[in-house]
Amino acid sequence: MQILFSKIAAVTLEDGAPVLENAYVLVDGTKITYVGTEEPPHDADCEIIDGSGRALLPGFINAHTHLPMTALRGYADGIPLDRWLNEFIFPAEDRLDARAVRAATDLALAEMCSSGSVSASDMYMFCGEIADCAVRAGMKLNVARGLVIQSENPEEIRRSQGWREQEELLRDWQGAGDGLIRVDASIHGEYTSTPQLWDAVRDFAMANGLRIQLHLSETYAEHHGCKERRWMTPAMALMATGVFDCPVTAAHGVFLEKDDITALKFKRGFVLAHCPVSNLKLGSGIAPMRRLLENGVTVALGTDGASSNDSHDMFEEIKLAAMLHRGVEQDAELVTPVQALKMATEGGAAAQGRGDECGKLAAGYDADLTVLDLSRPGLHPQHSLVSNIVYCARGSDVYMTLCRGRTLYRAGEWKTIDVERAIYEVDRYAAPLVSGRL
Numbered sequence: 001m002q003i004l005f006s007k008i009a010a011v012t013l014e015d016g017a018p019v020l021e022n023a024y025v026l027v028d029g030t031k032i033t034y035v036g037t038e039e040p041p042h043d044a045d046c047e048i049i050d051g052s053g054r055a056l057l058p059g060f061i062n063a064h065t066h067l068p069m070t071a072l073r074g075y076a077d078g079i080p081l082d083r084w085l086n087e088f089i090f091p092a093e094d095r096l097d098a099r100a101v102r103a104a105t106d107l108a109l110a111e112m113c114s115s116g117s118v119s120a121s122d123m124y125m126f127c128g129e130i131a132d133c134a135v136r137a138g139m140k141l142n143v144a145r146g147l148v149i150q151s152e153n154p155e156e157i158r159r160s161q162g163w164r165e166q167e168e169l170l171r172d173w174q175g176a177g178d179g180l181i182r183v184d185a186s187i188h189g190e191y192t193s194t195p196q197l198w199d200a201v202r203d204f205a206m207a208n209g210l211r212i213q214l215h216l217s218e219t220y221a222e223h224h225g226c227k228e229r230r231w232m233t234p235a236m237a238l239m240a241t242g243v244f245d246c247p248v249t250a251a252h253g254v255f256l257e258k259d260d261i262t263a264l265k266f267k268r269g270f271v272l273a274h275c276p277v278s279n280l281k282l283g284s285g286i287a288p289m290r291r292l293l294e295n296g297v298t299v300a301l302g303t304d305g306a307s308s309n310d311s312h313d314m315f316e317e318i319k320l321a322a323m324l325h326r327g328v329e330q331d332a333e334l335v336t337p338v339q340a341l342k343m344a345t346e347g348g349a350a351a352q353g354r355g356d357e358c359g360k361l362a363a364g365y366d367a368d369l370t371v372l373d374l375s376r377p378g379l380h381p382q383h384s385l386v387s388n389i390v391y392c393a394r395g396s397d398v399y400m401t402l403c404r405g406r407t408l409y410r411a412g413e414w415k416t417i418d419v420e421r422a423i424y425e426v427d428r429y430a431a432p433l434v435s436g437r438l
């Protein structure tokens, strides 16, 4: 089956010419096969989508989230991270079950695809449920069992429930949905684990060719607590055990130091998942973006879970990533609109180890696409379409999303997710369950 986008503004983000006006973009099956200004040959039954008044972008990739935490949206606000986690979030998560996880994940995926995202990197529990929801939704997912293990005994680590679930996840879900699902390894964070766990995860990731997802230097307390305990930063402590010899996607990096960044930039496959909304909401701080970019570190964007954001709308992350660091550094040239959009697309693909497969609007890449409705009043005039997308657009301006050529959402309708059921289940079951009201 082919789809031809006709006379559309194709946001290719190419150097010097980031938008191709009046473009034709042909999707054949799961792939983009043509991007150009001449109408390409196509099959007689090709679906033609009128692109006038619309823009076509690579679908956004949310490089750090915890999808089932959507059940905790709006729960426990205004509390420092350590108390927020230990007194509110962890007890609520202990009450989760598979039914609640499925409902909250479906709701999160519905929110994502209706606001321009087609893929997420997720670190959580009940990972088989999350992966199954993603496959049914037709969306991409790098899924990792977040390991919180304080044991220093390698045997005990391998016998733990989390470790066994990680092995089952790899066995049952790696490559599922024709590769929609990729399994990553995970260390939840330096402060919630031990060097023995880091060794085990490094070996597991290396043996199975996996990326590792982790939280890194998110808060002052985490970063400086590590320095007091181990006489080195979390990045250096993890590096000393070879964790970064595997490709790593590290979330936050708010307190990364100069030496951390100059060491991490040489680590193959290292990507920093910048989560500006979460870092601001939890009062954590602001990542050192100038230094990260000056050192050539690949940066992606993530929303983090919906209890610390509380949205999965990547347009918010893009806008904030493009503005926040200018204010902090008093530098109007820091983070260009094109750079911010690339973080949400190419950077996200790199964070998932899928850089050769998606994240670009170009022939040969997967047809993971977002169509924006440019007719909205807040998107006129269009002196610069890229600036309007970064500074003015929001998730509700999305007309359509596709993942591997399959339509996920179009004109207010979800094609793969029963959104009414997800809302009902979250409101009537998952939310009361996690808040202890059920």
Ligand SMILES: [Zn+2]
Pocket: 064, 065, 066, 215, 251, 304, 305
């Ligand atoms: Zn997180």
